[in-house]
Amino acid sequence: MSATESSMDVLEVRLLAAHDTGDVATxxxxxxxxxxxxxxxxxxxxxxxxxxxxxxxALEIGDPLADILRARLARxxxx
Numbered sequence: 354m355s356a357t358e359s360s361m362d363v364l365e366v367r368l369l370a371a372h373d374t375g376d377v378a379t380x381x382x383x384x385x386x387x388x389x390x391x392x393x394x395x396x397x398x399x400x401x402x403x404x405x406x407x408x409x410x411a412l413e414i415g416d417p418l419a420d421i422l423r424a425r426l427a428r429x430x431x432x
Contacts, residue, residue, distance in 0.1 A: 360390075361387075361390070364383065364386060364387055364390070367379075367383055368380070368383050368384070368387070371383055377410050377413055377414045378414060378416070380406070380407075380410045381407050381410045381411045381414070381416055381418060382407075384403045384404070384406040384407035384410065385403070385404070385407045385418070385422070387399075387403040388400045388401075388402075388403035388404040388407060388425075391403060397429060400429070401426060401429050401431050404422055404425055404426050404429075404431075405426065405431070407422050408422035408423055408426060
């Protein structure tokens with residue numbers, strides 16, 4: 354297993370834990386982290402998938418990051 358795969362496994366565990374506890378603020382940040390990792394690997398579909406989740410959760414809690422996430426989705430032709 355590569356270091357990248359291992360760090361993604363850790364991220365997945367953290368995402369699942371945040372879902373289990375309903376920690377929406379953490380979900381925003383973790384989905385953004387996943388989107389950034391996907392973007393670094395030039396995986397636009399994965400990036401936008403994770404950005405959409407981060408955006409929806411940010412909207413749910415009124416996080417000002419929602420505007421930035423929406424703009425990033427728009428740059429990728431998703432909104």
